[in-house]
C-alpha cells in the first residue's frame with residue numbers, strides 16, 4: 616500500500632515553533648512538491664537555508680514578518696483563521712537563499728510550500744489583493760478558490776499554489792481529474808499535496824486517489840491538519856454535512872502548467888445543467 620496520508624504531529628522544533636507537518640520526497644512518494652505546516656508563538660522565529668529549492672511562505676493565519684536578505688515584509692497575513700474565507704499574503708523566495716519568519720501575533724500558522732529550483736528569481740510579496748478568486752461547480756460540487764500562485768503568475772519556477780473551500784455536503788476536485796501524463800497540450804504532469812483543514816475541528820473529509828487500472832486506489836478519512844499526497848491519479852474530495860473543508864494545494868512537476876484530464880466515466884457530472 617502506498618503511503619499517501621500524513622497524520623498531523625506536534626513536534627517542538629524550537630522555543631515557540633511547532634512542526635505540524637513535514638512532507639517531502641524524503642518521506643512521501645513525491646519527486647517535486649513538498650510542504651511544512653508550522654505554528655509559531657508570538658516572537659518565535661523559524662529560519663531556513665534553502666538549497667536547490669524554492670519556497671513560498673503562506674501566512675495561513677495570524678501575522679508574521681518574513682525577511683530574506685534586504686527584503687523584509689512586515690506584519691503580513693490577513694486572517695485569524697483560514698475559515699475567514701478571504702485571501703492572505705505570501706512571500707516567494709528562490710533557491711539558495713536564507714530566510715526567517717517571525718510571528719507578530721499571539722499565534723501564527725504558516726505553510727511552507729517547496730519545489731525544486733535552480734533558476735534565481737526575485738523574492739516577491741504576493742499580496743492578498745494579488746490572489747485571483749473563482750467560484751467553480753454547481754449542484755453539490757460547489758467550491759470557492761483563491762489562487763495564490765497560478766500558472767499565469769510568473770513569480771515561481773515550479774510552484775503552483777491554490778486554496779480551495781468546500782462546504783459540507785459538497786465534493787471538490789470533482790468530477791475526478793488527474794494530471795499525471797506528460798502529454799501537453801492535453802494534460803500536464805504535476806504532483807499535488809493537499810493540506811486539509813476542517814471546521815469544526817473534529818470533522819473529517821474523504822479523499823480518494825485512484826488510477827484507471829486501480830493499481831492505486833486508496834480512500835482515506837482525513838482530519839484537521841492531515842496531509843494527502845497525490846503522486847498520480849484522480850483525487851476527488853467529499854465533505855460530510857455539518858463540516859466545512861479548506862485545503863491548500865501545492866503542485867509541482869517538470870513543467871509549470873496545469874492541464875487536467877477528467878475521468879471519462881464521471882465527466883457527465885460536469886456537463887449537467
Ligand SMILES: O=C(O)C[C@@H](O)[C@H](O)C(=O)CO
Nearest residue numbers: 751758777779787788789864
Ligand atoms: O476545483 C477544485 O476542486 C480544486 C482542485 O482542482 C484542486 O486544486 C486540484 O485538484 C488541482 O488539480
